[in-house]
Amino acid sequence: MTISVAMTVNGKSVSGKVEARTLLVQFLREHLGMTGTHVGCDTSQCGACVVHVDGKSVKSCTMLAVQADSAKVLTIEGLAASPDKLHPMQEAFRENHALQCGFCTPGMVMSAIDMVKRHNYQLDEATVRRELEGNLCRCTGYHNIVKAILAAAPAMKSAGV
Amino acid sequence: MTAATGIGARVKRKEDQRFLTGTGRYVDDLPLARATYAYFLRSPHAHARIKSIDTAAAKKMPGVVEIFTGKDTADAKVGGLICGWVVKDKNGQPHKAPPHPVMAVDTVRYVGDTVAMVVANSHDEAKDAAEAIKVDYDVKPANVDLAKALAKGAPEVHAEAPGNLIYDWEIGVKADVDAAFAKAAHVTKIDIVNNRLIPNAMEPRAAAAEYDKGTGNYTLWSTSQNPHVLRLILSAFVLGIPEHKLRVIAPDVGGGFGSKIFCYNEETMLTWASSRVGRPIKWTAERAESFMTDAHGRDHVTHAELALDKDGKFLALKVETIANMGAYLSTFATAVPTYLYATLLAGQYTTPLIYANVKAALTHTAPVDAYRGAGRPEATYVVESIVSKAAKELKMDSAELRRKNFIPANAFPYQTPVALQYDSGNYPPIIDEAIKIADYKGFEARRAEAKSRGKLRGIGFSSYIEACGLAPSQVIGQLGGGVGQWESAQIKFNPTGNVQILTGAHSHGQSHETTFAQIVSEKLGVPLENIEVVHGDTATTPFGMGSYGSRSLAVGGSAIMKAADKIIAKGKKIAAHLMEASVADVVFENGVFKVAGTDKNVPLGAAVFAAYVPHNYPLAELEPGMDENAFYDPANFVYPAGTQICEVEIDPDTGEVEIVNHTAVDDFGNIINPMIVEGQVHGGIAQGVGQALMENAVYDKETGQLLSGSYMDYTMPRADDVPSFKLGYKVTPCPHNPLGVKGCGEAGAIAAPAAVMNAVHDALAPLGVTHVPMPATPLNVWQAIHGGK
Numbered sequence: 001m002t003i004s005v006a007m008t009v010n011g012k013s014v015s016g017k018v019e020a021r022t023l024l025v026q027f028l029r030e031h032l033g034m035t036g037t038h039v040g041c042d043t044s045q046c047g048a049c050v051v052h053v054d055g056k057s058v059k060s061c062t063m064l065a066v067q068a069d070s071a072k073v074l075t076i077e078g079l080a081a082s083p084d085k086l087h088p089m090q091e092a093f094r095e096n097h098a099l100q101c102g103f104c105t106p107g108m109v110m111s112a113i114d115m116v117k118r119h120n121y122q123l124d125e126a127t128v129r130r131e132l133e134g135n136l137c138r139c140t141g142y143h144n145i146v147k148a149i150l151a152a153a154p155a156m157k158s159a160g161v
Numbered sequence: 162m163t164a165a166t167g168i169g170a171r172v173k174r175k176e177d178q179r180f181l182t183g184t185g186r187y188v189d190d191l192p193l194a195r196a197t198y199a200y201f202l203r204s205p206h207a208h209a210r211i212k213s214i215d216t217a218a219a220k221k222m223p224g225v226v227e228i229f230t231g232k233d234t235a236d237a238k239v240g241g242l243i244c245g246w247v248v249k250d251k252n253g254q255p256h257k258a259p260p261h262p263v264m265a266v267d268t269v270r271y272v273g274d275t276v277a278m279v280v281a282n283s284h285d286e287a288k289d290a291a292e293a294i295k296v297d298y299d300v301k302p303a304n305v306d307l308a309k310a311l312a313k314g315a316p317e318v319h320a321e322a323p324g325n326l327i328y329d330w331e332i333g334v335k336a337d338v339d340a341a342f343a344k345a346a347h348v349t350k351i352d353i354v355n356n357r358l359i360p361n362a363m364e365p366r367a368a369a370a371e372y373d374k375g376t377g378n379y380t381l382w383s384t385s386q387n388p389h390v391l392r393l394i395l396s397a398f399v400l401g402i403p404e405h406k407l408r409v410i411a412p413d414v415g416g417g418f419g420s421k422i423f424c425y426n427e428e429t430m431l432t433w434a435s436s437r438v439g440r441p442i443k444w445t446a447e448r449a450e451s452f453m454t455d456a457h458g459r460d461h462v463t464h465a466e467l468a469l470d471k472d473g474k475f476l477a478l479k480v481e482t483i484a485n486m487g488a489y490l491s492t493f494a495t496a497v498p499t500y501l502y503a504t505l506l507a508g509q510y511t512t513p514l515i516y517a518n519v520k521a522a523l524t525h526t527a528p529v530d531a532y533r534g535a536g537r538p539e540a541t542y543v544v545e546s547i548v549s550k551a552a553k554e555l556k557m558d559s560a561e562l563r564r565k566n567f568i569p570a571n572a573f574p575y576q577t578p579v580a581l582q583y584d585s586g587n588y589p590p591i592i593d594e595a596i597k598i599a600d601y602k603g604f605e606a607r608r609a610e611a612k613s614r615g616k617l618r619g620i621g622f623s624s625y626i627e628a629c630g631l632a633p634s635q636v637i638g639q640l641g642g643g644v645g646q647w648e649s650a651q652i653k654f655n656p657t658g659n660v661q662i663l664t665g666a667h668s669h670g671q672s673h674e675t676t677f678a679q680i681v682s683e684k685l686g687v688p689l690e691n692i693e694v695v696h697g698d699t700a701t702t703p704f705g706m707g708s709y710g711s712r713s714l715a716v717g718g719s720a721i722m723k724a725a726d727k728i729i730a731k732g733k734k735i736a737a738h739l740m741e742a743s744v745a746d747v748v749f750e751n752g753v754f755k756v757a758g759t760d761k762n763v764p765l766g767a768a769v770f771a772a773y774v775p776h777n778y779p780l781a782e783l784e785p786g787m788d789e790n791a792f793y794d795p796a797n798f799v800y801p802a803g804t805q806i807c808e809v810e811i812d813p814d815t816g817e818v819e820i821v822n823h824t825a826v827d828d829f830g831n832i833i834n835p836m837i838v839e840g841q842v843h844g845g846i847a848q849g850v851g852q853a854l855m856e857n858a859v860y861d862k863e864t865g866q867l868l869s870g871s872y873m874d875y876t877m878p879r880a881d882d883v884p885s886f887k888l889g890y891k892v893t894p895c896p897h898n899p900l901g902v903k904g905c906g907e908a909g910a911i912a913a914p915a916a917v918m919n920a921v922h923d924a925l926a927p928l929g930v931t932h933v934p935m936p937a938t939p940l941n942v943w944q945a946i947h948g949g950k
Contacts (some may be wrong), residue, residue: 021285035190036183038415040363041448045872048363076183083182090181094173097836100844101670102180103187103364103415125885132880136872138363138416139670140840141847141909142880 005069009034010078018065024058025049027065028075036076036106040136047135050107050114051075057114059134076106079113088159089113092152093145100139111135112149113156121157123150167683168900171836174675175689176668185413188367188382189445196369197226199431199444200287202277202294203453204269207303207525207865208316211267211296214277219293224286227438228294229278229430231264239263239433240399242424244490247641248328248499248521255641256328256521259319261489263399263426263433269298270318270488271525272860272867273453275426280438284445303525303865307485308462310522318488318523325523327486327495332503332579333516341477341514345468349551355539356935357460357485357858358851359875360532362669364415365446366455368428372436378406379435383428385411386421386667387707390644392699394424394492400433404699407432411697414669418848419531420455421669422709423492427454452870457858458532460485461498461539467512467547473557475566477514478506480543484521484529491530495521500640501536501628501710507577508544509588509624509802510566515578525865531709533848534911537627542935545623545915553926559622559919560592560601563804567592567624581628583800585893591826592624592804594889599806599824607808617811618821619924622804623916629904630715630799647794648712649703650720652681652728654787656773658766659691663790665705666717667697671906672837673713679833680718680900684725685765686752703790711904714833715799715895722899723791728765731787735771736763738779799895801903803827805846807916811924816943818854818921820882825912826889830903838905839888845909846886851878852910853917857936876938 006015009032016031028034028051039061040048049061052074079087089109092098099105115131116123128149129142137145166172179185216228242261249255264275277294281287304316310325318325342348362384369382379402385391388409396404414421431442446454462483468476484498503517534541552562568575570587577583596602604620611618631637634645649665662677678692696702705717729749736754737744740761747754754763771778772787808822825842832838855876859868869875894901914935921937922930925945933945 019285029190033192034183035187036185038187038364039189039445040365040415041872043448043871043873046363046448076181080182083178086181093181094177097174097840099177099180100672100840101362101364101416102176102185102413103362105180106183109181126881129881136363136877136879138361138418138848138877139844141843141845141878141883141886143843143847143883143885144840146880146885 003066005065007068007071007073009073010075020066022065023061024063024065024068025060028060034075034077038103038106040103045136047107047111048104050110052110052114057111076109088155088161089152092148092155096144096148096151098140098144098148104135104137108135108137108145112152115149116153116156121153123153125150166689167679168833170679170834172675172679172689172834174672175678176672176674187364187413187415188369188384191369191382193369193371193441193443196441196443197280197282197438198284198287199442200279200284200291201275201427202279202291204265204272204274204276206269206298206300207272207305208301209269209298210301211265211269212299213297215295216277219279219290222286222290222293224282225290226280226282229434231262231266234264235266242426243394243398244492244495245643246493246496248330248495249641250328251331256495257322258490259321263429271527272865273527278430278434280434280442305525305860305865306862307460307483307522307524310524311483311520318525322523327521327523329520330499331518335516338477338479338514338516342468342479345476346471347469347555349467349547349554351547351550352464353542353546354934355459355461355463355542356852358458358532358856359452359858360418360420360455360458361877362416362418362420365448365451366421366425367445368431369441369443370431370435371441378408379432380408380410381428381432382410382412384414384421385409386417386669386709388667388697388699389665389704390707391424395429395432399429408700411667417669418533419458419535419709423456423530449870452875453867454527456491456528456530457487458529459539460529463543465543465547467551469551473555473562473565475510475512478512480506480517482519484519485526486521486523487526487528488523489528491528494528494530496642497531497536502540504579504581505537505540505626505628506544506579509568509626511568513578526860533845534907537907538911538914541623541625541911542915546918549622549919560596563592563622563624564589582797584797585896586800586802586828587891587893588624588802591802591828591891594891595804595806595824595826598826598887598889599808599822601806611810617813617924619920620806620808621916621919621923622806623912623919624804625912626800626802627907627911628798628800629711629907630795631710631712632798633796634794644706646706647792648717648720649705649790649792650717650724651703651790652724654769656770658769660687661693661695662721663695663702664717665703666713667708671708671713676714676833676837677718677721680721681725684722685728711906714902715898715904716793716795718900718902719898720791720793723793724789727789727791728787731789732765732768734779734783735768739763739771739777796897799903801827801829801905801908803908803912805912805916807920809917809920809924811921811942813946816939816946818937818942820850820884820917823884824887825909826891827908828891828893829905830892830895831901832890841905842888842909843886845907846913847878847883848910849913850883850917852936853914854936855882855938
């Protein structure tokens, strides 16, 4: 049995027919071919699959596609205004070498943006580290990710994003 | 112009744009038309005989294309997986080599062993069908506890390895070491377990295979650290597909840490089955499968003794280790606890006599092989634990005891008693710098302050050595390695002057696309944006050995330097022709060929253009084109060394350990991009901290069930488990490679466990605690404090 779903992904209306059990991340990757969002575990721990649903960060492996029906979904692919103009968080990750293999990066960036906004652009190192508990990285030792997020917070504020 | 982009510059990475915008291409991201999806049915038992497998009901499930079992692969005479390193035992006999079928035929030997492969139109359908396969198992007793694996009566894993012994190996002369112990003023002893780890690259292993009926060509996309080596193994030993008919592509790969070096069942099965199914097949491990089937790391049980004279000089070291191989020998498993471990037991010290005995044991657990550091973290944990314990017993300062025994700077090249000849190093300034950065002098005040808050504060040193940059091929051959260990490079100029660097190394986080481009930018004066690094495809890159053992820069980078030298040599001839000068008078500076003492010059780009449009060109003596390749076989390993200092605070009520400071000072030789090197060190330290404080692969000792089989059970270091790290460098350039570089990929993970554990022991010493098992989890620490209650 398939179910029709329709949502907005990165500003574009999309729709498809999915099984009831189809996860949001499967819908994004397998139905829409948007492979920027990654799957790193099967227990909702690693955070590689984080996207924004109606402005809030969500692990897209933990949400059914049908639950996102009518929602506005933002993924890593939709973050930069253009290839030349990255989001301040993406820019901060690059400036601070906050990524190595790149696999956890989409989820890290999406979580980090949500974190900055929830804390009203005011973060300290301990808060960033605590808030990152839902995102695993095996390459960076988190050192430069923490640095990047701390650098991005004021940059996001001044850019008004 | 190279000041901003050449050697030594903190250049931002070329690979970041795609990773930051979701446009990286990992194996699972590949769009393959008409793809099918594989799901592997795995053994739920650690040890069982397969009485029967019934796939009839599963084959009728929706979307199922085909189901394969071990009988199918055995009937088709699919070769077994190989162990590519022959270790000879004490008596000169090669190690026991039990078969490693790609699918279990009549016996399963660990939880996760491969029983059947279902191919279906979707992953979910394949998984549904796998649940409908009926396997009748006769469950047998399992041999899980490493300490008892070699004991009489332990359940046997393979008939080909009686008593579960793969080899009983030694290095050094035991009688000489015993004689030194007899004269020792003091002997320090330790019994330690190097805890078993699960690598956990964030991208799970994945593969996709496609067979082209028209050409008979196979393409395998794999999350491999070494696509050429994988192809060689599959072609020559396992599937018999000739190398020229098999293309292996390792695209963007999301971390490896060793676990993606090896040739695994799944990619082998996909390749084999792709021609039978007639459609592409994709497979991506679920994380649970990664936990169960990625080759694990470490897992040693060790007893060691250090003999010292009355002044604290080391006289001799004696080490006995049992190393876990798991249920089958993985690709390089045998080398890890021998040539990558016991040869490092001299550490940074002048210990004149060393004897090590290593017994490799089979158990009913996942195969164990190289994991970040591979043998060297285990050696460092032994040496640095026993040195710190000796300092405590002798009431000497830990740093002072190390200094007293360091190999002096004027002793290099230094021949150790365990085969290696260290090429260069200068250890005292490293520990001095680490002490300065870590404010060692201020430690006792911090300890007292912590005590006033009810916390136990401790500080620990770890002065590591590693041999990496694998490696001189002839040495590897003498030690039993089955492959050469050179690296290849090709520098291919296009007519318009931009460059492709093709390398046999592979980047899965290491930033080769940036570092290698910096080398060529510096050497040939080409702007960074005009350089592209190509790697990971056997059809486009020269045969190479891939990336592991911190070898990419020292070996692969050196090959690039050699190829660049050939470009310059050819360019000089072209430029000499264009300038009507003698080749001997032409010099190359900052991307321009010049005749010394004149204003004549030819930019490299002009020479390249002339080579591709050879209208005015010495065609009689010189071929057109500007495309040079090189192979570099190193003269020796490289020997990075450093000291880490860890400072912890322990809550005696809960046993919780907090790392409050962690300093690393390393000598990596010359540094191409400090930003990238720092990133490598950060990540390595975090993995080492993970081993020291939280990570532990645990099997139930009776049933062999993997108890730590998910992120809910296996504790990965998270951001709030580690502090920001303090780093420093000292440089002694490597004397035998053209870049003067050593290697930085593994150092952090090699040194950190001992530094952390020594800090934990230092913190608990006032309570009389002399041993905390690794990982120092709250439970282990609390039990150590409370006498195991």
